[in-house]
Amino acid sequence: xxxxxxxxxxxxxxxxxxxxLLLSQETPAAPKKVVLAEGTEVMLRMAQxxxxxxxxxxxxxxxxxxxxxxxxxxIVAKAGxxxxxxxxxxxxxxxxxxxxxxxxxxxxxxVGDKKVEIRGGTDAAGTRYIVIRGSQxxxxxxxxxxxxxAADVEVVAAPEPPAAGR
Numbered sequence: 001x002x003x004x005x006x007x008x009x010x011x012x013x014x015x016x017x018x019x020x021l022l023l024s025q026e027t028p029a030a031p032k033k034v035v036l037a038e039g040t041e042v043m044l045r046m047a048q049x050x051x052x053x054x055x056x057x058x059x060x061x062x063x064x065x066x067x068x069x070x071x072x073x074x075i076v077a078k079a080g081x082x083x084x085x086x087x088x089x090x091x092x093x094x095x096x097x098x099x100x101x102x103x104x105x106x107x108x109x110x111v112g113d114k115k116v117e118i119r120g121g122t123d124a125a126g127t128r129y130i131v132i133r134g135s136q137x138x139x140x141x142x143x144x145x146x147x148x149x150a151a152d153v154e155v156v157a158a159p160e161p162p163a164a165g166r
Contacts (some may be wrong), residue, residue: 011103032157034071040149042081042109042118045142052100052137055090061104066144069111069156075158076111083109083118083147093136106147111155120147131164
């Protein structure tokens with residue numbers, strides 16, 4: 001009886017000591033780092049409407065990545081990633097017929113846990129009505145905004161989806 005108990009304890013100990021070794025062999029490789037080059041084109045999509053009647057300089061703007069962002073052949077950010085910008089100018093239409101104007105600037109794109117600075121933006125102007133007054137300018141949700149990476153930055157490649165059947 002003692003011999004069985006002793007052999008069960010020894011076998012249990014051996015199995016427990018080899019388990020961490022097996023787990024360490026199954027750990028995934030370190031994430032791949034790549035450089036996102038300055039000037040890389042970034043296509044963004046407005047996530048909200050911006051109106052010259054309500055927009056004020058400094059107001060935050062929500063945008064999303066319109067298509068996957070790649071550094072060479074490596075995807076670093078998936079479409080839908082969050083980007084932020086701000087209102088640069090918001091001029092209301094006036095009574096005398098001057099149209100409203102609104103301009104935005106893209107500030108950064110979230111790539112993994114990093115904020116990648118982006119330069120670029122867009123603007124819109126309303127229509128001028130001579131008789132009554134000008135109309136407001138609106139940048140609608142869904143409008144594409146082109147930006148560019150402001151400086152070289154090292155980022156981690158986006159994780160690959162798990163392969164089917166695993």
